[in-house]
Structure formats: structure tokens, C-alpha cells
Amino acid sequence: MTSKNDLDRRSFLKASIIAGGAAVFGFSLPVGLRAAERLGVTLEPVADFQPNAFIKIAKDGRVTVVVGQAEMGQGVFTSLPQIVADELEVDWANVSYESAPANKAFINPAMGMQGTGGSSSVKGLFAPLRKSAATVREMLVAAAAQGWNVAPETCKAESGKVIHAASGRSAAYGDLLDAAAKVAPPANPKLKDPKDFKYIGKAVKRLDSPEKVNGKAIYGIDVKVPGMLTATILRSPVIGGKVKTVDDAAAKAVKGVTSVISLEYGVAVVAENFSAARKGRSALKVTWDEGAMASVSSESIYTAFASAADKDKGLVAKKTGDVADGKAKAAKTVEAIYWTPFVAHATMEPMTFTADVRKDGAEVWGGVQAQMLVQQTVAATAGVPVDKVKVNTTLLGGGFGRRFEMDYVIDATLLSKAVGKPVKVIWTREDDMQNDVYRPATYNKMSAGIDASGKPIFWHHRVVNDAIMARAGKAFGFILKDDQLDDSSFEGAHNLPYAFPNFQCDWVRKDTGVPVGFWRSVGSSHTAFSTECFLDEVAFAAGKDPVAFRLAMLDKHPRHAAVVKLAAEKAGWGKPAEAGIFRGIAVHESFGSYVAQVAEVSVAKDGKVRVHRVVCAVDCGQVVNPDTVAAQMEGGIVYGLTAALYGEITIKDGRVQQRNFTDQKVLRMNEMPKVEVYIVPSTENHGGVGEPGTPPIAPAVVNAIFAATGKRVRSLPIKTAELAAKA
Amino acid sequence: MAKISVNRKQYEVDADPGTLMLWVLRDEIGLTGTKFGCGIAQCGSCTIHVDGEAKRSCVTPLSSVLGKEITTIEGLSNDLTHPLQKAWIDGDVAQCGYCQSGQIMAAATLLKNNKKPTDADIDQAMAGIICRCGTYNRIKDAIKQAAINGGK
Ligand code: FES
Ligand code: FES
Numbered sequence: 049m050t051s052k053n054d055l056d057r058r059s060f061l062k063a064s065i066i067a068g069g070a071a072v073f074g075f076s077l078p079v080g081l082r083a084a085e086r087l088g089v090t091l092e093p094v095a096d097f098q099p100n101a102f103i104k105i106a107k108d109g110r111v112t113v114v115v116g117q118a119e120m121g122q123g124v125f126t127s128l129p130q131i132v133a134d135e136l137e138v139d140w141a142n143v144s145y146e147s148a149p150a151n152k153a154f155i156n157p158a159m160g161m162q163g164t165g166g167s168s169s170v171k172g173l174f175a176p177l178r179k180s181a182a183t184v185r186e187m188l189v190a191a192a193a194q195g196w197n198v199a200p201e202t203c204k205a206e207s208g209k210v211i212h213a214a215s216g217r218s219a220a221y222g223d224l225l226d227a228a229a230k231v232a233p234p235a236n237p238k239l240k241d242p243k244d245f246k247y248i249g250k251a252v253k254r255l256d257s258p259e260k261v262n263g264k265a266i267y268g269i270d271v272k273v274p275g276m277l278t279a280t281i282l283r284s285p286v287i288g289g290k291v292k293t294v295d296d297a298a299a300k301a302v303k304g305v306t307s308v309i310s311l312e313y314g315v316a317v318v319a320e321n322f323s324a325a326r327k328g329r330s331a332l333k334v335t336w337d338e339g340a341m342a343s344v345s346s347e348s349i350y351t352a353f354a355s356a357a358d359k360d361k362g363l364v365a366k367k368t369g370d371v372a373d374g375k376a377k378a379a380k381t382v383e384a385i386y387w388t389p390f391v392a393h394a395t396m397e398p399m400t401f402t403a404d405v406r407k408d409g410a411e412v413w414g415g416v417q418a419q420m421l422v423q424q425t426v427a428a429t430a431g432v433p434v435d436k437v438k439v440n441t442t443l444l445g446g447g448f449g450r451r452f453e454m455d456y457v458i459d460a461t462l463l464s465k466a467v468g469k470p471v472k473v474i475w476t477r478e479d480d481m482q483n484d485v486y487r488p489a490t491y492n493k494m495s496a497g498i499d500a501s502g503k504p505i506f507w508h509h510r511v512v513n514d515a516i517m518a519r520a521g522k523a524f525g526f527i528l529k530d531d532q533l534d535d536s537s538f539e540g541a542h543n544l545p546y547a548f549p550n551f552q553c554d555w556v557r558k559d560t561g562v563p564v565g566f567w568r569s570v571g572s573s574h575t576a577f578s579t580e581c582f583l584d585e586v587a588f589a590a591g592k593d594p595v596a597f598r599l600a601m602l603d604k605h606p607r608h609a610a611v612v613k614l615a616a617e618k619a620g621w622g623k624p625a626e627a628g629i630f631r632g633i634a635v636h637e638s639f640g641s642y643v644a645q646v647a648e649v650s651v652a653k654d655g656k657v658r659v660h661r662v663v664c665a666v667d668c669g670q671v672v673n674p675d676t677v678a679a680q681m682e683g684g685i686v687y688g689l690t691a692a693l694y695g696e697i698t699i700k701d702g703r704v705q706q707r708n709f710t711d712q713k714v715l716r717m718n719e720m721p722k723v724e725v726y727i728v729p730s731t732e733n734h735g736g737v738g739e740p741g742t743p744p745i746a747p748a749v750v751n752a753i754f755a756a757t758g759k760r761v762r763s764l765p766i767k768t769a770e771l772a773a774k775a
Numbered sequence: 776m777a778k779i780s781v782n783r784k785q786y787e788v789d790a791d792p793g794t795l796m797l798w799v800l801r802d803e804i805g806l807t808g809t810k811f812g813c814g815i816a817q818c819g820s821c822t823i824h825v826d827g828e829a830k831r832s833c834v835t836p837l838s839s840v841l842g843k844e845i846t847t848i849e850g851l852s853n854d855l856t857h858p859l860q861k862a863w864i865d866g867d868v869a870q871c872g873y874c875q876s877g878q879i880m881a882a883a884t885l886l887k888n889n890k891k892p893t894d895a896d897i898d899q900a901m902a903g904i905i906c907r908c909g910t911y912n913r914i915k916d917a918i919k920q921a922a923i924n925g926g927k
Binding site: 066119120121122123184253254255258259260261262263264265266267269270272278303308322323394395396397398443444445446447448474477536675679683684685686687708709710714715716717718720722723 | 780790791793794801802803805806807808809810811812813814815818820839847848849851852855859860863864865867868869870871872873874875876877897898899901902903904905906907908909910911912913914915
């Protein structure tokens with residue numbers, strides 16, 4: 049990949065620092081030679097024209113978009129350049145990308161840091177990128193107009209050229225660079241009228257496909273640095289355990305092993321290559337101080353959650369009306385417990401990171417979702433100044449929230465510091481599965497009622513789980529207080545769109561000691577399951593069709609209603625499905641996007657569930673690339689369906705039981721449903737697309753299972769044995 | 776020193792005969808297109824061809840490939856002209872891309888042995904290769920496209 053970027057040698061940084069270090073995305077301007085003269089800085093001559101952090105134009109007219117967001121499959125190396133190409137008026141064939149270093153210039157305004165998550169890249173960067181590109185376009189037009197001695201308004205930009213139609217003159221961007229660099233950047237460049245968009249809104253091809261089909265793409269695991277060693281770390285089998293004794297004689301005797309380093313949380317074998325490191329690791333003899341978690345199991349956690357749901361008050365996340373009053377007036381009340389277990393991320397590429405820590409600084413390489421946090425973490429761990437840490441973001445072999453974590457970054461940093469050489473740390477699949485930060489296990493105590501006329505009258509949802517931010521927040525310098533809500537644990541439950549006159553959502557925080565983290569769509573990944581399945585139960589109690597029941601309660605939420613209608617219509621809801629196939633529906637909003645899915649499911653006699661087709665309707669506001677939206681819906685559905693069918697991390701004696709894809713199955717091609725994606729045309733603000741496809745699939749499937757079998761699945765993953773027809 | 780042939784080039788590698796080919800390719804020869812996903816023949820990210828047949832390099836020892844021709848994703852074509860590569864680019868298949876070397880290598884063997892695979896044939900041949908990004912339907916479409924375009 050084309051990621052090496054010597055931005056710090058380029059002019060704009062120096063200039064922007066002198067200009068006051070403004071942390072404005074993209075426009076840490078002024079740059080350009082004249083601007084620099086004004087600032088009194090001497091700039092090194094640069095081959096390419098880089099008027100701002102995002103855009104580089106070469107003399108041959110090629111445009112490189114410098115992307116500060118991490119590419120983990122979601123398509124930012126395409127969608128963000130697409131925005132620039134359109135506003136800059138260059139041909140797509142002349143556009144490429146490169147990965148940016150960690151730098152304030154690349155702060156994602158939607159996150160307040162340089163980070164990739166929360167399905168926020170397009171949301172955060174659409175406006176800044178357009179403005180950056182429009183600024184450059186106007187500088188180029190002004191340069192050409194000056195040269196021709198005509199008014200800039202009489203010129204237009206098109207296909208990488210400035211054209212003066214009246215005189216039939218034109219100049220390629222590549223030939224205007226020197227002149228453009230002397231133009232003062234306009235403060236308020238004119239943006240294109242959306243009706244003139246050439247690329248925005250179109251399914252242009254991904255720019256990163258070629259390197260992903262010829263083996264050239266570089267992920268964290270592929271990084272090679274001169275003099276580099278490779279390490280693997282034996283970690284405590286018990287969560288949070290510490291190294292007690294180490295016998296490393298046999299490990300050190302393995303050919304190729306260069307050292308064995310004891311860390312607090314594990315023992316690292318450093319070697320000339322991975323094979324030797326792994327061999328050395330299996331020769332280690334380590335005893336562990338197992339710590340407090342040794343007595344914890346999935347069962348003890350379930351019991352503690354159940355008791356907390358009954359006895360602990362918790363915090364009120366949202367309340368309207370009075371649920372006790374609603375309950376008193378209800379003609380029919382439905383109650384249920386919904387449970388979702390801990391689930392691993394299992395990115396295709398296990399965690400891996402490379403660090404080169406020197407006395408005066410550090411350079412690091414890897415696939416990460418939060419470059420500036422990495423920079424700070426490496427600086428703190430290595431004991432070097434933050435501005436002396438250079439972060440090179442490679443491609444990510446999947447992120448899904450896992451690569452927000454700093455554990456693998458710290459591994460490599462500690463080891464490089466210890467051995468004084470660059471070290472690449474590779475986690476095995478087993479390390480990755482057993483040392484993840486899991487989707488929090490969640491216990492849901494739910495009750496709802498309908499009045500005598502069948503109208504919904506109350507909804508009470510008590511969510512019991514860990515607080516993700518209690519641990520993860522620390523990396524951001526955020527301390528979650530005991531009386532503070534962490535909506536990453538219950539989002540989607542407290543903002544239920546349905547009109548219940550009496551509504552309450554409580555959150556009962558229960559710290560389990562099991563590390564929990566951001567898992568694709570975070571809280572919504574489990575609250576969609578509990579709320580949309582339980583809502584189906586309420587609809588059934590009211591004797592109503594699931595689609596009609598939902599629509600009747602979505603008056604104030606037209607975007608929810610629209611996707612429900614679209615998905616139902618496209619799926620043929622209300623018309624008979626093929627023999628043996630049953631439908632279920634679910635809708636959920638997350639990250640500003642509204643997604644409804646209808647799942648068509650059959651259940652075999654032995655209880656085996658087969659999902660045949662998923663019809664997905666999405667309203668994600670304005671769309672940059674509809675094919676990226678479709679791909680993210682497809683991927684989100686597979687991710688959520690895998691969790692619904694198989695995802696479960698269990699704990700015994702403080703140990704994670706699952707190790708690899710043998711005991712933590714994932715969806716494979718032979719189980720893949722057909723997926724149809726329909727996008728609601730919209731001019732609303734951009735919603736995210738990386739995550740919102742995930743939440744609705746589990747409830748849609750489970751609701752279809754009810755239609756097929758009359759059995760309610762209230763606990764994930766779906767247990768086929770419980771669905772088997774009684775002989 | 777073991778002599779092996781990878782992508783029609785001869786290499787001498789200084790590794791134990793038991794060293795697994797995944798790591799011989801990645802660490803000794805420097806071909807990193809072949810990926811590590813599980814290490815136990817479960818995910819297929821490490822799929823290579825040994826004498827034209829798909830093999831999981833994470834469980835294939837160096838000693839077993841001596842005298843055989845090994846092909847990795849880097850050797851499929853040197854200019855993105857393999858029908859599968861074209862179909863993959865055309866169908867925007869890859870998301871993170873990490874699994875795709877293995878997917879393409881497995882698909883290449885399928886098409887070599889079966890010029891017109893049905894959906895069921897594709898399912899069977901490809902079920903061993905995990906994609907956590909969920910690109911399965913696009914992979915299937917791309918294989919069919921490549922088959923039409925004379926994939927081999
Ligand atoms: S790494 Fe070889 S099959 Fe997974
Ligand atoms: S494209 Fe990411 S794992 Fe397949």
C-alpha cells in the first residue's frame with residue numbers, strides 16, 4: 049500500500065504550527081508559498097503541491113487524497129477520495145489515496161480525535177473534505193485566470209483542467225501548481241450544487257481492490273522493518289492473572305530465540321522469526337498468580353445479573369409517564385428475560401503491531417482505529433515525547449471496534465524498549481479469542497402491557513451489564529462515576545422509538561471483571577435483539593401483525609416507519625412465502641441510520657436454522673457511495689448473524705473457554721443467505737453505515753423462528769436443540 | 776538448505792524441514808500475501824497451491840513441498856489479469872481484504888477443476904475459507920463471473 053508519508057517534511061505542518069497550531073481539520077492553512085513568506089518561514093521546496101493536509105497534486109495531475117481514517121474494509125479509501133474528486137473536479141482514474149500519519153490535522157470532527165469508529169467517517173469528514181477540495185479548486189482557477197488575465201468567474205474547472213471557454217484556452221492542474229501555490233486560499237470557497245455531483249452518490253469502484261487481490265496490500269502482520277525481531281506472548285489463562293514464576297531455559301535453547309521477556313501480564317518470546325518464537329513459547333514453563341477472577345464463571349455472572357435485575361435499583365436511563373401506573377391499567381401484561389452472552393470480535397487478522405523504540409523517540413506500524421491514542425500510548429509506555437512518535441497506519445484486517453484497544457500496541461512498545469530493536473508482536477488466533485474485549489453479556493428484564501383495546505400502554509426494560517466506558521474510557525482520560533450513565537451499554541433500549549405512554553429504561557451496572565469493549569454497533573448490537581424480539585411478543589399478545597403493530601406506534605418516527613414499509617414491501621410481507629419458509633422483521637436506528645430487515649428462515653426437524661434471504665432497507669441520509677452502503681449492510685448482516693447463530697464466549701474458573709474457529713464457529717459461505725439492500729433516497733444528514741446493518745438481523749431471524757415454530761428464542765446464540773421438533 | 780520453487784522462482788531456505796510453509800513464505804521468502812488467520816486449517820486465509828491444488832500452508836511442512844511447484848497469490852498473475860482478479864475488482868468484493876488471498880486461491884482451484892460451478896459447487900469448495908467482513912455473496916458472484924470469462 050502507498051502509506052509512507054513524510055508529512056512532517058512537508059511544508060504545511062511547520063506553517064500551521066507557526067500559525068498557532070490550529071487543530072482545524074484539513075485547514076491548518078495558510079500554506080502555499082506566499083502564505084509561508086507572510087509567516088516568515090522558509091519552506092523546503094516540495095515536488096508536489098500540497099495545499100492542505102488532505103490533498104496532494106502532482107505535476108502529472110495525479111491527485112492523492114491523504115486519508116486520516118483507518119481502512120478496515122468499510123471503504124474510506126474510496127468514499128473519502130470520492131468526495132474530494134467531485135469537489136476538486138478531477139477524473140476518478142487520476143485519484144489515489146494514502147494513509148495519513150497521526151496528526152491533529154486529521155482529527156475526525158465527528159469524534160473529536162483522529163479515530164475511526166462510531167460509523168462516523170463520512171459524517172465527520174464530508175463537509176471538511178468538500179471545503180478543502182473546493183478551496184484548492186478555486187486556487188487553481190485563480191492561478192489560471194491570472195495567467196490569462198481574465199476574471200476567475202469566466203473560467204471553470206473540469207476533469208483536472210481549468211477551462212476558459214470564451215477564448216478556448218485550458219490548462220491542466222499539473223501545470224498550474226506553482227502559480228496556484230502563490231494564490232491566497234479563499235476563506236469561503238463556493239461548493240458545488242449537489243445536482244452537479246459526478247461521483248458523490250455514485251457506485252464508483254473501490255480504489256483499494258487491486259492491492260487486495262494480488263497480495264501486495266500491507267496489513268499490520270506484513271510490516272517488515274530492518275533488524276526487526278518477532279515476538280509472541282504467553283498470557284495468563286485466567287483473566288487478569290499475573291506471572292508468578294518462569295522457567296525459560298528450554299525456550300531460550302530453541303534455535304532462533306533471542307530473548308525471553310517477563311511482562312507483568314505474560315511472558316514474551318522474542319525471536320528471529322515467528323516459527324522460532326512460537327516454538328520457544330510452547331517450551332516455556334510459567335506459573336500464574338490467578339487473582340480474583342479465578343472464581344468467576346458464566347453461570348456466576350448470570351446469577352449475579354439476574355439478582356441485580358431484581359434487587360438493584362440501578363439508574364434510570366429514560367422515563368416517560370409512569371410504568372407502575374401503566375401496569376395497573378394494563379389488560380394484558382407480557383414479561384420476559386432476554387439474555388445475550390459475551391461475544392468476541394474475531395477480526396480476520398489477529399492483533400499484531402510493530403514498534404521501534406529508540407532513546408529519543410519511536411516509530412510504530414500497525415492497523416489501528418485511533419492513531420492519536422496510539423501515539424500517546426506509545427509515548428507514555430516508551431517514555432518518549434508524543435511528538436517524537438511516528439505512527440504508520442497499515443490496512444486493518446478487520447476492526448469492528450477491536451482495534452480501538454491499546455493492548456497489542458503496548459505489547460510491541462514494551463518489547464521493543466526491552467530489547468532495543470524493532471519488534472513485531474503477533475497474536476495467535478487463540479490469544480486473540482481469549483484476550484479480547486468482548487461485547488458485554490447482557491441480562492434484560494422486560495415487561496410491557498396493552499390495554500383492553502389492544503393499545504400498548506407501558507414498557508419497562510431493565511438492562512444489566514458491564515460499563516464499557518469504565519474500562520475503555522480511561523484511554524480517553526474519561527473516568528465513569530458510579531452514578532453516571534454509560535449509554536454504550538444500553539443505547540437502543542432507552543431511545544426506543546415506539547409510542548408507549550408509560551416508558552422506563554433502567555440501567556444496572558454490574559462490573560464482572562471480564563474486559564468488555566466496543567463491538568460493531570456497540571449497545572445496539574444487543575438492545576436491538578431484546579427490544580425488537582420483545583416487541584414482537586407484545587404484538588402477538590395484542591393479536592396484531594408485527595409490521596402493522598410497529599407502524600401504528602411509529603407515527604413520530606417517519607424514518608423508522610419508512611424503512612419498515614420498504615423492507616416489508618420488498619420482502620413480500622403479507623404474501624405467502626415458499627413452503628417451509630417464514631418471515632420475521634426488525635427495525636433499529638443506530639449511528640444516525642435507520643435499518644429494517646426481513647429475514648426468511650426455515651427450521652428443520654432437528655432444529656437447524658437456515659436463513660435463506662434477508663431483505664434490508666436502509667435510510668442513512670445522503671449517500672456517498674451506494675455500493676459501499678450495500679457492502680456494509682451485507683457485512684453487518686453476516687457479523688450479526690454469526691453472533692446470533694454461534695457467538696458465545698463462556699468463562700469457567702476465570703478462563704475463556706473458546707480458543708479458535710473450531711469452538712467459536714463463524715458463518716461460512718454455505719450458510720450465507722441472499723441479501724438484498726434497498727436504500728431510501730434521502731437528503732438528510734449523513735448517517736453511518738459500518739455498524740447499523742448489524743443490530744436488526746438477530747431479532748429479524750428470531751422473530752422468523754417464532755413464526756416458523758411458535759417458540760420464542762430469548763437467549764443467544766440460538767440453540768438448535770431447543771428448536772428441534774419433539775419426536 | 777532446502778530448495779523450493781515458488782511462483783516459478785527457485786529459493787534456498789534455511790529452515791527446519793518441519794517449518795510450516797505459511798511462515799517459510801512470509802518470514803523467509805518475504806511473500807506476505809498469504810495470510811495467517813487461525814493456524815489450524817480452519818479459516819483458509821493461508822491457502823496456496825501445491826502442484827496446482829489448494830493447500831493450507833499453515834499446516835503444510837516445508838518437507839512436504841520439496842520438488843513441487845508452489846503458487847501464492849503473488850504468482851497468480853503479475854498484472855491483475857487473472858479472470859478471478861478481474862472479477863474481484865469488478866465486483867468490489869474485498870472489504871478489509873485480509874481473507875481474499877485465500878478466497879481467490881481456493882476459487883482458482885475450483886475453477887481449474889470445474890469450468891461451470893453451480894452454487895452448490897461453490898459453497899462446497901469455498902465453505903472452508905472464512906470472511907469475517909461477510910463478502911461471501913460477492914465472492915460467489917465473482918467466481919461465476921470469472922467462470923464466464925474463461926477462468927482457469
Ligand atoms: S491460517 Fe491456515 S487455515 Fe487458517
Ligand atoms: S474481506 Fe475482511 S475478512 Fe474477508
